[in-house]
Amino acid sequence: MELLGHVVFNGVLECQTGLHIGDEGSLEIGGVDGPIVKSPTTGHPYIPGSSIKGKLRSLLEWDAGMIEDDGEPHVCEGEDAVTCPICRIFGTTAETEALTGPSRLSVRDAFPTEETIERWRQLDTALPYTEVKTENTINRVTTEAKPRSNERVPRGSEFSYELVYGVYDLDDGGRHDSDNLNAIERALFLLEGSSLGGNGSRGYGKVTFHHDEYVVRTTDGYRTGNQEGRSVDTLDEVREILEIK
DSSP: OEEEEEEEEEEEEEESSOBOOBOGGGOOTTSOSBOBOBOTTTOOBOBOHHHHHHHHHHHHHHHHTOOOTTOOOOOOOTTHHHHOHHHHHHOOOHHHHHHHOSOSEEEOOBEEOHHHHHHHHTOOSSBTTBEEEEEEEEOTTTOOEEEEEEEEBOTTOEEEEEEEEEEEESSSTTHHHHHTHHHHHHHHHHHHHSOSSSOGGGTOOOEEEEOOOEEEEEHHHHHTTOOSOEEESSHHHHHHHTTOO
16 A cells, blocks of 8 residues: 555635534623634634535445445445445554555635635624624414524625545546546535535525646655645546556
8 A cells, every 4th residue: 555645635715605513612692692702812613624524425325325224324344444435545444554544635724815704804793703693483383483593604704615535546546536526526515505504405505616726745755855746627636647547
């Protein structure tokens, strides 16, 4: 098993509607019912990498028909994991990892752009940097309304995102991992058609990914201290740089 290099997907995630990724640990007396996750050092909302990665995995499992009966994440046993795109991209059990290698995909936390932070500072809302969306649940018999307030990142907010994908040679010249790069592209496309965070069926969490290039970092580059890599426009160029036949 040999690492051939990394492919970096980076760009800007744009919120087309309000975004709610909850942080139940930050409930305060007199605060909103559903607060969102924020940086403890700046107070700015951000998007945890785990939220993006978990949604990408779930969507690819649905897309590939690999949803388990018990609802748990899909995991192959034994040799099946070697050619399974889900197991190769997102990782598998410690016992099977000896056959497949480590998880190929790392997803960084996505932090707001400077332009977005400045826009937030100018908001005239009840909370700094965010908006509060109040909703009602109506009892079908008594018609009693039960209000609930959710904190959201406002529409138009932008976050810098980065996905790092490892390409390994498992006696296949890196072909399997190279082919699975298309699955990452498809997962991002599926997420744009779905939603990120909570309350997606009620209009929250529509996002768009903007990225114009890929950055390829080879093992030779790491050895010589060149970690910036090379920017290219297509996945075919990625394969050419990594010398995948």
